Amino acid sequence: MNWYDGRVSGVSQLWGNGTSCGTCYWVRCQIPLCDVNGVYLAVTDKAYGDETDFVMSERAFKKMAANESAAEELMKKGTVDIVYERVPCTYASRIVFHIQETSSNPGYFAMPDSGQWKALNMSYGAVFDFPNPPSSEIWLRFKVSGILEWVDPKIVIPSNWIPGASYVTKVQFK
Numbered sequence: 001m002n003w004y005d006g007r008v009s010g011v012s013q014l015w016g017n018g019t020s021c022g023t024c025y026w027v028r029c030q031i032p033l034c035d036v037n038g039v040y041l042a043v044t045d046k047a048y049g050d051e052t053d054f055v056m057s058e059r060a061f062k063k064m065a066a067n068e069s070a071a072e073e074l075m076k077k078g079t080v081d082i083v084y085e086r087v088p089c090t091y092a093s094r095i096v097f098h099i100q101e102t103s104s105n106p107g108y109f110a111m112p113d114s115g116q117w118k119a120l121n122m123s124y125g126a127v128f129d130f131p132n133p134p135s136s137e138i139w140l141r142f143k144v145s146g147i148l149e150w151v152d153p154k155i156v157i158p159s160n161w162i163p164g165a166s167y168v169t170k171v172q173f174k
Contacts, residue, residue: 024089095172100129137158
């Protein structure tokens with residue numbers, strides 16, 4: 001998966017018990033080494049730093065810099081004061097369900113039972129699971145913050161699913 005071309009960040013106080021996964025921010029640092037355009041990034045996990053709100057990937061951190069040499073100087077600093085603003089995300093692809101590598105078929109599906117909808121358990125971060133998954137096909141649906149109806153991605157995860165597999169839906173939000 002190509003999350004914002006690697007421009008990603010873990011967050012601490014903004015994490016919201018996993019509900020912030022996939023949200024996007026415009027982040028700018030305010031020292032002479034920094035480009036006024038900053039960086040747009042996607043939140044992918046919970047993380048803690050030295051009293052920081054964002055723990056950014058190297059690619060995202062360097063993207064805040066005015067040029068390549070400034071990026072190296074920024075990396076040496078490690079932490080810088082920033083300003084940030086939550087912004088709408090613009091993903092280039094559809095929503096993808098990814099089965100965690102820690103899953104095993106049968107026995108543990110780190111992503112409910114046919115015929116009856118069951119909520120998944122929040123395992124950690126943006127990973128949801130349920131033990132003892134059905135041996136049949138798995139149908140998923142989800143709700144999106146701000147939308148009252150269920151979203152049906154119109155995909156089926158086959159009974160012979162494997163850990164690490166990804167399933168692309170027909171759903172794309174703008």
